[in-house]
Amino acid sequence: MRKDIVKKAFVKSVPVMAGYLVLGFGFGVLLQNAGYGVLWALVMSLVIYAGTMQYVCVELLSGGASLLTTIITTIMVNARHLLQHSHDPALQKRRAV
Numbered sequence: 001m002r003k004d005i006v007k008k009a010f011v012k013s014v015p016v017m018a019g020y021l022v023l024g025f026g027f028g029v030l031l032q033n034a035g036y037g038v039l040w041a042l043v044m045s046l047v048i049y050a051g052t053m054q055y056v057c058v059e060l061l062s063g064g065a066s067l068l069t070t071i072i073t074t075i076m077v078n079a080r081h082l083l084q085h086s087h088d089p090a091l092q093k094r095r096a097v
Helices: 002-033 038-047 051-062 067-086 089-096
Strands: none
Touching: 002 038, 002 051, 038 051, 051 067
8 A cells, every 4th residue: 555655656746856857957067067066066955945046056156256145145045935934824823822
């Protein structure tokens, strides 16, 4: 029974996985063309919440922006996610309890 559930879940997740693979491959090519290695890709993938910000970071760093400027920009872009979640009605109900 459990294998059947896992198989169904995997089949349903394939379209999303395909999208992530394409975007991840594109990010890797862009990062490598900018002169950065696999370690940068791993760190950026673990640290940056907004996937589009990974692409922006590559452009900022390869365009001459300092690491500090890139980090501050990333925090500002990612802050929209925190603000969005802080106004989520479901979270407001949990906090009231």
